[in-house]
Every structure is written in C-alpha cells, then in structure tokens.
Amino acid sequence: MRYWLFKSEASTWSWEDQLGKGDAGEEWNGVRNYQARNFMREMALGDRGLFYLSQKEKAAVGIVEVCAEAHPDSTTDDARWECVDIRALETLPSPVTLEQIKADPRLSEMVLVKNSRLSVQPVTEEEWRIICEMGGLAT
C-alpha cells in the first residue's frame, strides 16, 4: 500500500465536506497540474492519504482512502485531466500542523516542505507513521 497527501483549502472543500460524503467518497477533481495528475494515476484502491488544509489551517486533519482509481475528471471535457475518488476514514484526534511538521527533522524531506505548491503528493511510509503518531492515531 502506498501513502499520499491531498491538499485542499477549507473554503473550497473542507474536511466536513469530505466527511459528509461518507463511505461513497467523492472525486478529487479540479486538479490541473501534470505532476499531481500523474500521482493520482499511480494510486491503487485502498491506498491511504492525509487530508491537508492549506492557507488558514495549514494542518493535516484526517485520513482518507482511495475508493476509485484514476478516471476522467467530471468537471472538464479536457481528456488530459483525471482524478481518483477518496473517502474519509477517520479524523485525526489532534491535527498535525505544518509548524509541527517543519519542526521535526525526520520530516524535513517531505514534499509538503520542499514543494508546498504541489496539491497531490506522495508520502513515505515512515513519514506516514510519524504523522499518524503526532496526530494521536495508533499505527
């Protein structure tokens, strides 16, 4: 299984919005960046992801699961753009802030730190474990 990070702005798509979709999940659409799209093409059913909020919160707030592999993005006719579907699995007992992530030397290589603008990014298993721990989840 692989691990990922999905970035959103709460004003566009919040964790509550995601939770509201329940087990059916929702398209992670609207991505118009090749790197991000390519990562979504690599995703497999059951892969896990962190749900991260940029701008105001700047924190990972929940865990999601890929529940549909890459398919055309329904918000455009442009065949170049594809997306996966994700569903909320659980809310982190305590959100893990960007500040905390930056403060931990073990996480200094995270894409989130190195290329903060990429909206869909891979997370290593070690990074995943550390963040879950910080967020109050047993792994």
Place this chain on the structure above:
DNA sequence: GCCAACGTTGGC
C-alpha cells in the same frame, strides 16, 4: 496583503 516559487503559455 505581499511576494517568492513554480507551472503554463505563446511568440519567436
């Protein structure tokens, strides 16, 4: 609200 970093576009 500012600005640096980055990606994309389009003229040549």
Place this chain on the structure above:
DNA sequence: GCCAACGTTGGC
C-alpha cells in the same frame, strides 16, 4: 525548442 511573460498558489 527556448524563454519571457503571465497567472496561481500558499506561506508568512
């Protein structure tokens, strides 16, 4: 195919 111009993102 290069690169300047532009638009967008996101941390501060």
